[in-house]
Amino acid sequence: METKGIQQFMNSYSVKMIIVSGLAILLLIPSFLIQDVIRQRIALSEKVKNELYAQWGGKQVVAGPVLNVPFTIQEKTEVNQGMTERKGIAHFLPETLKTDGSLAPEKRKRGIYEVVVYEGSIKLKGLFLQPDVSQLDIPNAQFNWDAAYFTLGISDMRGIKNLPELVVNGQKYKVDPGVADTDIFQSGITIKANSIDLKQPLNFEINLVLNGSEDLSVEALGKTSEVSMKSDWAQPSFTGVFLPSDRNITSNGFTANWMVTHLNRNFPQQWVDKKFNTHEALLGVELLIPIDHYQKAMRSVKYAILFIALNFIIFIFIEMKSKNRIHPFQYSLVAFALLIFYALLTSISEQAGFNLAYLISAVAVTSLISWYSYTILKDRRSVVWITLLQTGLYIFLFTILQLQDYALLAGSIGLFVILAIIMRASQQIKWYSEG
Template identity: 40%
Template sequence: MKNLKSNIYFKVGIIIFLILILMIPTSMVENLIHEREGVQLTAIQEVSAKWGKGQTVSGPVLSIPFDKYVRKYNKKDSIEELIKLKEWVHFLPETLKITGRIMPEKRYRGIYEVVVYDSKLKIEGNFTDLDFQKLDISSKDVHFDKATLNFGINDLKGIEKQVTVNWNNKNISFNSGTATKEVILSGIHAVVPISTDSITAHSFTTEIDLKGSQYLYFTPVGKTTDVSIRSNWNTPSFTGTYLPDEREISEKGFTSSWNILHLNRNYPQAWTGRTYNIDASSFGTDLLLPVDNYKKSYRVARYAILFLVLTFITFFFVEVMKKVFIHPMHYLLVGIAIIVFYTLLLSISEHIKFNLAYIVASILTISLVSLYTIAILKSKHIGFLLFGILLIMYSFIFTIIQLQDYALLIGSLGMFIILCIIMFYARKIDWYTIKLGK
């Protein structure tokens, strides 16, 4: 047994076995991070469901019903019948201008922050060239008296007051729902008077006070679409199909503007039926919280095997070079301390900023491992040496998670340097004759 205790290959095998065993609680920590992230998402959804979900304002779309006649062969009577069907033709505006202001605020569900907002939107534009002949529709088959102006709104709960539209200088109230689900599934509509003259222009102006959470998107349905948004939120993310042509972000908030042409999207100004989907072209602004501690915690947890391997290698080299013996149980306890670091980091970061949480959790873990080393080896020199090595290692990982774009490069270079140091100190060791302990 004494020979087995001092056998270097047996010790290496034990170390590898312990690392593999410790990867089990490491995976449990990663699952815990995902679970807590899921709880956060549930909290966001609960607040959003009561306040208003993320909003996408689509339209306006002018939808007009018409009669379509199709021939159908009746096998029973051996005759052709003329069947009348009701279909819809959809027109998009010639010009569309949207100006808006977003007033966000933070709400809390337990320990979780949720971004909600009030917004004031002014939407104006005009419809021209309602040419039915281009779509092979006869004017006599069109029900002009049932023309509707439709706006898409994801969550109607977010509408704060009655919405009216000034249509050709006439105020008309909107009703809930859309006249047809062919273009817009959820929204509001208003029955508007349409001239039978296809060259007559129809102008519109409306204002919508809309509540929502997380994001506000729009669809570029105008032949020319101009959108201008301003807010006092200073961490926006511009996403969707189009990025702003102009944007300015400061500590006081942001302003952004888009100019989009009908040539930039994959649907025309007029069509019939369910031919096209306008939602795929949406764009807008996400109101991001400055820090996502769960994603950062998960990134740190991915380096768990690196922490374990480097710490155990340090212990192993101490054994080899200082001629001391460290029991596998000591390795196991130190490994558990390293795993507990991730739960400390996760729990502390839910209450304070992530960077500060990382520093606190790191100092606690490094101090615990160093003091434990001093206690078992009766050597302050080795304890302080291990403290310095762990401090460098934790600082290195902290640097990596701050550099998202260069994380792989810096990580690869760091690993290369660590390997060089290990090979430098291992170059003169005679691995065939060495025995652990004195």
């Protein structure tokens, strides 16, 4: 009698629910392992992308030009009341700066990995006024106008594909690689201004052809800066601290225009040495590849607990209605089939794209669970309900994955509806019937 009582207790649905609930939580461990696998694949993808970027050209930032004038100043020393010479560089920004950029993007592949690169054509033109050294507040400074030079910042010099020349008041001047000082730019080009008359307004123009990857940005260094960019890429993301004043995005590409004045920045038109950082005036565009399969796979695996819980609930309901006993090991096999979906989705999407991989994986797992359910229950009606559940869940998950801005809203509403259905179904169960 005691053995029979223990057996009845172990076979009770209350104990079964506790065991199944613990099993569902335990089976979340494989889902975390699958997430680790996806992270490893993402890390490998980023490594391959960086290798391609290094060979083609990285994210490009173009800034300038800036007029730089070295100076010296005699200062008294505190030790012996003698004189010492201090050197510095005064930096002058253009009065007006107009930047026209055109990007010709293309996709590059290495193995199964894909990146977007571009060849950018950038035209810079504007005006420098005669430098006003009185605004610098450095009395007794001796400016070496013969050693003045222009610098133009370019973040990745490997991407330069032409031999640019700076045109000042109609005259062409050759450029030298590297920047003569690193007060403002860490890399770029330099143009000596010793033969240029700096006591008059200077109209300048320079054309650059750059290879770059994903992102092209410029710095709004003019007292008035106008920037325009265009491309036939249909998925742009505008970056930096300034958004375009107007933009037009279609399936054939985009155009965007910015208008920035010196009042929008936190640095003046002239200063000495490294007093200010111009990177806060950055603006540009990033050529996005829409959410890739790794990101979608990572988002989908986070719903593993939902799939496992709902399948376990419907199996318990079927078990209580039909009086067929389902062993916890059989619950585990169903859960593992659900987890295999995410492994299939990740691996197939690397070869065939996310949507096709999702379809193949969902059909395969749904068919497997439906077949296995029939071998256990021997009830076509129950198997139909299980198949409909799997189909509905995969359609629900796919819909959420396609939504970006409304994914949270759709997911919340969907979960609410699912809970309402479960609550309604639970009313048909006799919870205290052990017969």
